[in-house]
Structures are given as structure tokens and as C-alpha cells.
Amino acid sequence: MTMRTSSRMRIVAASLLLGVLAGCSSAPQPGQGSGMVSKPAIRPMQDGAPTHIVDVSTIPDAIPVPHTGRYKATPYKVLGKYYTPMQDGSSYRETGPASWYGTKFHGQLTANGEDYDLYGMTAAHKTLPLPTYVRVTNLENKRTVIVRVNDRGPFYSDRIIDLSYAAAKKLGFAEKGTAQVLVEGIDPVAWQQQNNPGYLVKKNPPIENLASAPGQQMFLQVGAFSSSQAAEQLRVRLQNALNTTVFVTPVQQPTGTFHRVRLGPVASHDEAQKLIEALRVANLGNATLVTSN
Structure with missing residues (x-):
């Protein structure tokens, strides 16, 4: 497959960029991949699919969440060519060939400094800011996924994006x-407002600015899934990692039923901030503060 040639080119790119671009693709966001990326004892010489195949239909798409830190969008040079990333990828739209990468880069650092998980819903792109969420549609069969762009590439051939193995599958x-x-x-803000009732964040205000009205309770929402099975999988992972109540609530929307995964209720903004930090440390993604009657 042509992706293997591109994989070799990424190794060269990694050495040129002092290891920042080793490989191509999220530390898992809610419901993405295994949540635990273990580096193989021996790195495969050739890229390919894993020998242990899982049912990728049980792996939820990436959940678009507003980014709270700085985007990585500085110009860089690979293989003698300069690239200038966009400052905002929300209106990006392009059609072209895509490929994927797998075992050779599993557990290796992405350009965003995260561990690549071949079962995560992630992707590599040359000029989108890191991270960016994109919807990818296979024009041959109309299947669609949402992935989180956290890596650079592909740097060889005419491909516009390289996906994780799970996304390609x-x-x-x-x-x-x-x-x-x-x-x-x-x-991500528009996506959350459309899919999550009670969503409060407009453009990443400080958590202290989010207040609940009398009679309302505060919760942390970690994800919203069309699949009840995916929501339950995330609930179990969160329950095992955190000492707090985690629950799933189905919500009917014009586009279908979404299953919200929430923590709480939380008693204060300080408690919410501690839980958000615990989620980050446990590599379980981001959470949004919401209120509910």
C-alpha cells in the first residue's frame, strides 16, 4: 500500500523536526480508542494492521470539545518544504485521497506530543491547527466519521489526510x-450547542464565570453519543477512574437520540476544576460545565 512509503517519509521528517513529528496522529478523547496506549516492545519494520482486531463499530467518534489551551499552528519545515498552518480550521473543506497508519507508529509521539493510538479516532494533516476536529466522509460508500487532528502529515504523495487505522476501518x-x-x-462550540442541551460555554470563558441559577445543579458533561453502547463504555471507564457519580441520560433531538455522559452533581467550581484536571491526568479527555434543573 502507498501508506507504507509515506510512513518511511515520516521517519525522515521526525529526525528533521527533533522528534516532534515522529509518525503521523488524540491522546484519546472521551470514548476514543483504548484510552491506554502501550508502546510495543519491538517496533515493526513495516506498517500495517494490528493482529488483534477489535470491533471498531464499538469505538465512538471523536467528540468535538472547545480547546482550552493554545493551538499549534506555527510554520514548520519538512523534507525541504515549508508549511504554514491555518489559524482556524472550522471552515476547512477539501476533497482528495486519504490513507491510514497503524502498527509501526502505535505508541509513538504525534506532532501534538500525544501518544498515537491506532484504535483512537485521530488523523494527521499538514496545515490544520492542532487540535482540530473534522468530519471525514468516504465518497465511495458515504460512510462518515469525526476525528481529532493531532498530528502532521502526510508529507509524500497527493493525499490530503492520514487517518488512524480505526477511522479507516x-x-x-x-x-x-x-x-x-x-x-x-x-x-466545537457550535457542535456542542447543537447536540448538548444545557451547554453553557460560548468561547471558553473561565469556569468561575459559569454560574447556575437558583434551583439548578451543576454537572460536568464528558460526551454525547448517538450509540448507547459507546456512552455506557465511557461511563464505565470514568466510574473506574474517578471517585464520583457518572451517569448516562438519553436526550431526544431532531437529528436523533443522543446519550449524554455526565459527572456529578458538583458542589462548586473548585470541585469541577479538580475533576477536569483528574480527567486530563487520566487521559480521559475534556469536560464541559453544564447546568440542569
Whole structure:
């Protein structure tokens, strides 16, 4: 497959960029991948699919959440070519070929400094800011996934994006190797407002500025899934990692039923901030402070 040639080019790129670009793709966000990336004892010489195959239909898409830190969008040089990343990828839209990368880069650092998980819903792109959420549609079968761009590449051939193995598998082209896709940027704030009733954050205000009205309780929402099974999987992971109540609530929307995964109620902003930090340390993604009657 052509992706293997690109994989070799990434190794060269990594050495040029002092290891920052080793490989190509999120530390898992809510429901993404295994949540625990273990580096293989011996790195494979050739890239490919894992020998232990899981049912990727049980792996939820990435959940677009507003980024609270600085985006990585500084110019860089790879293989003698300069790249200038966009400052905002929410309106990005492009059609072109896509490929994927797997075992050779599993556990290796991405350009965002995270461990690549071949079962995570992530991707590599040359110029989108890191991180960016995008919707990828396989134009050959109309399957769609949402992934989190956290890596740089592909730097060889005409491909516009490299996906994780799991994302390619869900899109139905992992065995084929490449596919024509449509890549569309997502505004996480707009996505959350559309899919999560009670969503309060407009543009990442400090958590102290979010107040509940009399008679309301505060919760931390970690994800919203169309799949009840995916929501329950995340609930179990959170319950095992954190000493707090975690629950799933189905919510009917015009586009279908979403299953919200929430923590709480939380008694104060300080408690919410501690839980958000615990989620980050446990590599379980971000949470949004919401209120409910």
C-alpha cells in the first residue's frame, strides 16, 4: 500500500523536526480508542494492521470539545518544504485521497506530543491547527466519521489526510489502503450547542464565570453519543477512574437520540476544576460545565 512509503517519509521528517513529528496522529478523547496506549516492545519494520482486531463499530467518534489551551499552528519545515498552518480550521473543506497508519507508529509521539493510538479516532494533516476536529466522509460508500487532528502529515504523495487505522476501518477502506474523501472542519462550540442541551460555554470563558441559577445543579458533561453502547463504555471507564457519580441520560433531538455522559452533581467550581484536571491526568479527555434543573 502507498501508506507504507509515506510512513518511511515520516521517519525522515521526525529526525528533521527533533522528534516532534515522529509518525503521523488524540491522546484519546472521551470514548476514543483504548484510552491506554502501550508502546510495543519491538517496533515493526513495516506498517500495517494490528493482529488483534477489535470491533471498531464499538469505538465512538471523536467528540468535538472547545480547546482550552493554545493551538499549534506555527510554520514548520519538512523534507525541504515549508508549511504554514491555518489559524482556524472550522471552515476547512477539501476533497482528495486519504490513507491510514497503524502498527509501526502505535505508541509513538504525534506532532501534538500525544501518544498515537491506532484504535483512537485521530488523523494527521499538514496545515490544520492542532487540535482540530473534522468530519471525514468516504465518497465511495458515504460512510462518515469525526476525528481529532493531532498530528502532521502526510508529507509524500497527493493525499490530503492520514487517518488512524480505526477511522479507516470504520470508513471501510482499511483493507484497500486509500479512498477518496471529503474533509470538513467542525466548530466545537457550535457542535456542542447543537447536540448538548444545557451547554453553557460560548468561547471558553473561565469556569468561575459559569454560574447556575437558583434551583439548578451543576454537572460536568464528558460526551454525547448517538450509540448507547459507546456512552455506557465511557461511563464505565470514568466510574473506574474517578471517585464520583457518572451517569448516562438519553436526550431526544431532531437529528436523533443522543446519550449524554455526565459527572456529578458538583458542589462548586473548585470541585469541577479538580475533576477536569483528574480527567486530563487520566487521559480521559475534556469536560464541559453544564447546568440542569
